[in-house]
Amino acid sequence: MTQKIQTVGVCGAGGTMGAGIAIVAARAGYSVICYDTVEAPLMKTVKQTEAFFQKSVERGKMSTAERDAVLARFDRTTDIGALAKCDLVIEAVFENLEVKRKLIGRLDEICPPHTIFGSNTSTLSITEIASGCSRPERVVGMHFCLPAQLMKLVEMSPGILTSEATFQAAWDWTVGCGQIPVKTQDKPGFILNALLVPFNNDAIRAIEAGVADAAGIDTAIKAGLGYKMGPLELIDLIGLDTQVRLCEAFYPITFDPRAACPPLLRRMVAAGLLGRKSGRGFYSYAGNAMFGA
Amino acid sequence: MRYSIRQNGESRSFPLGESFLDGAVVDATAEIAVYLGSPVVADAGKTAVLVELHTECLAQHVDEAAPDSRNVLGFARYRNGALPPSNLVELVRFPSSNDGAVEAAKALLETAGMTVVVCADQPGRILDRLLRPKYNAALRFLEEGLATAKDMDTTCKLGLGYPDGPIERVVNGGLRHHYDVTKALFETYGTAAYAPPRQAVAAARRKEQ
Ligand SMILES: NC(=O)c1ccc[n+]([C@@H]2O[C@H](COP(=O)([O-])OP(=O)(O)OC[C@H]3O[C@@H](n4cnc5c(N)ncnc54)[C@H](O)[C@@H]3O)[C@@H](O)[C@H]2O)c1
Numbered sequence: 001m002t003q004k005i006q007t008v009g010v011c012g013a014g015g016t017m018g019a020g021i022a023i024v025a026a027r028a029g030y031s032v033i034c035y036d037t038v039e040a041p042l043m044k045t046v047k048q049t050e051a052f053f054q055k056s057v058e059r060g061k062m063s064t065a066e067r068d069a070v071l072a073r074f075d076r077t078t079d080i081g082a083l084a085k086c087d088l089v090i091e092a093v094f095e096n097l098e099v100k101r102k103l104i105g106r107l108d109e110i111c112p113p114h115t116i117f118g119s120n121t122s123t124l125s126i127t128e129i130a131s132g133c134s135r136p137e138r139v140v141g142m143h144f145c146l147p148a149q150l151m152k153l154v155e156m157s158p159g160i161l162t163s164e165a166t167f168q169a170a171w172d173w174t175v176g177c178g179q180i181p182v183k184t185q186d187k188p189g190f191i192l193n194a195l196l197v198p199f200n201n202d203a204i205r206a207i208e209a210g211v212a213d214a215a216g217i218d219t220a221i222k223a224g225l226g227y228k229m230g231p232l233e234l235i236d237l238i239g240l241d242t243q244v245r246l247c248e249a250f251y252p253i254t255f256d257p258r259a260a261c262p263p264l265l266r267r268m269v270a271a272g273l274l275g276r277k278s279g280r281g282f283y284s285y286a287g288n289a290m291f292g293a
Numbered sequence: 294m295r296y297s298i299r300q301n302g303e304s305r306s307f308p309l310g311e312s313f314l315d316g317a318v319v320d321a322t323a324e325i326a327v328y329l330g331s332p333v334v335a336d337a338g339k340t341a342v343l344v345e346l347h348t349e350c351l352a353q354h355v356d357e358a359a360p361d362s363r364n365v366l367g368f369a370r371y372r373n374g375a376l377p378p379s380n381l382v383e384l385v386r387f388p389s390s391n392d393g394a395v396e397a398a399k400a401l402l403e404t405a406g407m408t409v410v411v412c413a414d415q416p417g418r419i420l421d422r423l424l425r426p427k428y429n430a431a432l433r434f435l436e437e438g439l440a441t442a443k444d445m446d447t448t449c450k451l452g453l454g455y456p457d458g459p460i461e462r463v464v465n466g467g468l469r470h471h472y473d474v475t476k477a478l479f480e481t482y483g484t485a486a487y488a489p490p491r492q493a494v495a496a497a498r499r500k501e502q
Contacts, residue, residue, distance in 0.1 A: 224379050
């Protein structure tokens with residue numbers, strides 16, 4: 001049974017991804033219930049969301065009346081019971097299998113049988129996340145990109161038990177929101193991270209091997225292929241600690257040597273060189289300026 | 294600085310019609326000698342001797358330990374198979390290379406409109422070393438049914454802002470070319486990441502028949 005999706009729940013809506021996904025859903029005309037266990041981050045997103053839609057008005061993308069209408073579609077709560085009226089619930093909570101499995105199990109008890117559960121996980125298995133509930137056929141991977149409100153791509157993956165109808169309904173909903181979905185199997189890193197994480201590691205290993213320095217490698221990639229950013233600039237942006245976590249998520253499952261954490265990366269994290277957020281990674285940052293590290 | 298060109302066969306870096314070819318002088322006293330094709334003759338009297346490389350290392354042309362190799366440098370203009378070359382030049386030096394030679398070579402190539410990156414004399418230099426394993430992974434994912442070629446390319450374009458995706462890139466560059474490069478890398482590195490993938494091996498075998 002598939003039912004028309006009208007009300008969408010977002011779990012972890014006080015977080016980076018959840019806040020963006022909520023904007024995507026509300027912008028497309030859905031009533032959105034933003035749920036988080038902690039109130040403070042949830043309330044912080046109110047101002048951010050208002051500012052986002054105010055920018056849309058200033059850019060001539062929507063009228064003030066449309067802005068007011070879209071803002072009126074948001075509900076915010078720390079009570080999970082409020083999600084009982086949702087037709088689709090997308091979770092973007094901490095990247096932890098037990099946390100996600102438990103949450104889906106709880107939603108399974110609260111929501112009506114037709115409700116579809118989407119997971120925004122980057123590294124975990126949809127099938128494993130779905131194993132915490134009685135309706136694994138209604139659980140689907142919906143991996144948005146950061147920032148979700150600006151990036152069109154959504155990697156969508158069915159778990160082993162996901163039904164065709166669920167996948168199709170979630171796919172249609174995503175398209176209806178103006179996003180561009182791609183279909184991928186439920187495998188570690190789906191497409192994007194499965195290609196990117198080992199590639200970024202290889203760039204670090206090229207430095208370790210003395211092939212070239214970070215600036216040389218990034219320049220070669222940008223000038224040779226027309227990429228906007230080199231791999232080491234990108235790692236500095238996402239955070240060296242995040243890259244370590246991605247390696248630790250993928251390598252024990254795939255045993256792909258390219259996914260294993262390069263020793264240099266680990267040493268840099270130990271030294272507090274986390275990238276842009278700490279002021280130094282493969283480059284040094286002072287204000288907006290960037291210097292070769 | 295004046296440069297002379299010694300050419301033997303078609304150059305991948307500077308194919309016929311490139312203005313770099315026209316800028317060369319026919320004069321034995323030119324400060325820089327550019328070799329587009331072997332054999333290479335070391336000449337310590339030059340400011341720099343530039344040797345165009347394909348998949349091979351510079352050390353294949355000259356003995357790294359020989360004193361008259363200090364001014365000999367390798368270079369390759371990055372080019373995806375038979376597609377037109379990019380303006381990126383990988384300039385290959387030994388640890389013992391003369392810094393003055395490196396600077397002169399860099400200046401010459403930059404004057405010719407190239408972006409120059411200096412790297413060590415290792416198989417695959419920077420770009421093939423980093424890109425070929427990624428194309429191999431993408432081709433393997435395709436075989437395993439992870440996603441369609443179109444969805445994989447779309448993911449990289451939309452998710453990472455790449456101008457093209459890995460499958461279209463390796464196919465447009467030529468699977469046969471991918472075979473040649475990965476085979477050379479695999480022979481040296483010996484790691485599975487560089488092993489020529491089935492699709493590229495098949496393309497190479499078809500060509501042989
Ligand atoms: N940050 C990224 O670049 C990115 C990109 C794509 C996907 N993801 C995925 O999105 C998810 C969230 O990542 P994030 O970076 O937004 O994290 P975040 O830490 O910014 O936000 C997580 C939010 O979830 C809340 N939360 C935790 N447990 C909860 C629970 N049981 N119920 C309700 N709320 C709960 C937290 O209070 C927090 O507000 C992860 O699965 C991550 O892998 C992240």
